[in-house]
């Protein structure tokens with residue numbers, strides 16, 4: 001039961017002590033920060049998850065033996081009723097040397113800042129028609145060309161592929177134009193056969209000074225059986241940039257270039273047109289899988305993995321089927337971890353606020369020793385005396401909590417307006433959207449989190465007030481009355 | 485007197501400071517009848533205040549019993565003692581002991597809030613507030629209700645304290661040198677008030693004082709000497 005005199009005195013004590021404003025503000029700031037920062041963080045995480053989701057197939061079958069054939073694996077995968085489509089993939093590391101980059105870099109004086117003359121990529125060989133049915137390939141191409149609504153501001157038509165259906169085709173005239181412009185060493189005969197296309201990310205197009213139609217010398221190595229063991233064979237193949245893609249997943253975009261899967265098989269020595277070849281012609285390193293909407297990805301992955309391993313096929317013995325989250329486990333885990341750390345750090349602000357509340361309540365109790373004696377003589381029980389100071393702390397907590405929640409929600413709501421305003425008026429960008437290639441600050445308010453923060457703030461204020469109030473309750477009334 | 489309101493039976497009170505034990509009360513037998521006024525005399529340090537605190541359940545005796553209306557009360561739970569103290573006993577002190585933040589009116593009103601829940605009090609607050617106003621009127625402070633203690637004279641503060649002691653309609657007033665801090669004219673006025681309200685309301689009054697002349701105004705005079713009551 002809340003006693004009338006406790007509530008009455010708590011409010012009077014608060015009203016005559018402006019220092020309580022500090023405690024209130026402390027709690028409010030802590031709550032505000034916990035709401036705003038975590039909302040932005042969650043927004044970013046949502047954005048990141050979204051982009052990762054767009055860039056990653058539902059499931060990826062990997063861990064296949066080198067030189068594994070697609071057809072038997074595909075048959076096992078498609079036997080699962082929840083699998084809608086599959087696409088073969090072949091991964092291989094490589095480096096590329098762009099032709100004629102020297103001139104462009106000189107022209108923009110970028111050489112000094114970008115001394116690397118080659119770039120490393122992971123080549124991913126895909127079959128566009130199959131890939132489209134499994135991932136958002138078409139959308140990735142549209143984004144890079146600025147055709148998708150959420151495309152980055154610097155996406156241009158010049159970066160886009162000419163034909164969405166045939167993304168590895170380079171229009172002859174563009175390629176020729178380019179070769180003539182940049183390659184003095186390039187004889188006209190080289191252009192008789194068109195180069196196979198390579199898709200680089202929009203981002204890499206800018207950072208590596210690439211253009212559509214540009215020739216890239218792709219260099220890689222492969223092992224071949226030799227007389228004594230194996231030997232490393234260097235392979236060099238000319239590709240032409242057929243356009244750019246943009247999945248929105250930064251890490252993938254920065255490390256990956258797509259080529260036609262048959263092209264890559266050829267580079268790696270799996271002769272696709274040789275009917276007498278001993279190795280399978282449909283070599284894959286992974287299979288991208290699309291699963292029926294609404295199916296439980298983890299369960300399907302487990303079933304597929306089991307099915308693959310049940311076959312006696314040596315190529316599938318070590319097969320793993322990963323969900324899109326598992327494929328990005330480290331990265332997703334890292335951002336989640338960062339948010340958790342941030343919560344912890346911000347909670348320290350709450351502890352500072354708590355010590356403010358503790359300090360003011362303790363001070364009040366010390367100033368009010370005589371009042372405690374008076375109240376006892378008037379018939380206040382120790383519990384009632386405790387309530388006076390506990391309620392004072394709770395009111396501080398409630399006010400701070402209310403201010404913080406209201407301020408936090410309003411701040412998040414007006415976040416982008418404030419950010420735009422400060423960028424225009426003060427030249428300071430509070431949230432660097434450019435850095436993340438976003439046109440607005442993402443945010444996500446999680447009601448559960450807001451409730452948790454508010455509840456925690458109340459608990460903290462309550463605890464902070466509890467210790468001084470207990471001290472007040474334990475005072476000997478006779479000594480308190482005599483206190484000078 | 486047979487109608488005993490408050491009684492001490494063989495009450496002793498000892499304080500130990502370090503290894504030394506000081507016996508302040510050494511077997512006090514005392515009874516306060518309903519409506520009776522008693523003066524308690526004794527030299528300084530005799531234990532008058534201590535006895536008052538024990539009788540008012542603010543302090544517990546080392547040995548002996550305190551009875552209220554024939555019922556033993558010194559062994560009650562602390563919150564039951566608090567409730568009894570609130571409902572049946574009013575304290576008036578030498579140094580007024582008002583709460584400095586509150587106006588005269590709020591100091592008196594506070595006395596009506598001690599045993600009520602917030603919502604119960606809010607429901608009856610009109611009646612209780614009117615009572616507080618009436619009491620301030622009765623002690624002659626109808627015009628000074630919104631003054632804080634610091635803005636009142638000593639005599640006025642003591643009147644506020646008396647009004648506060650009366651708000652819960654107690655059966656006894658325990659006054660510890662209520663005029664010890666006042667000049668003789670003001671003291672006489674305050675005492676008139678105390679005797680007046682005690683007569684009007686049939687309150688028992690236990691008045692601690694040093695003043696023999698004042699003591700004569702009471703029905704009975706008792707002395708505390710050497711830790712015991714001597715009539």
Ligand SMILES: Nc1ncnc2c1ncn2[C@@H]1O[C@H](COP(=O)(O)OP(=O)(O)OP(=O)(O)O)[C@@H](O)[C@H]1O
Nearest residue numbers: 499500501508526527528529530531532533534535
């Ligand atoms: N908490 C305490 N600890 C130790 N000794 C105490 C305590 N309270 C009171 N005393 C002692 O008890 C004795 C009686 O004190 P008390 O205040 O009851 O005297 P009093 O008769 O009211 O005196 P006065 O007329 O000066 O008010 C004093 O000697 C005092 O020192």
Ligand SMILES: [Mg+2]
Nearest residue numbers: 532533534660
């Ligand atoms: Mg005394």
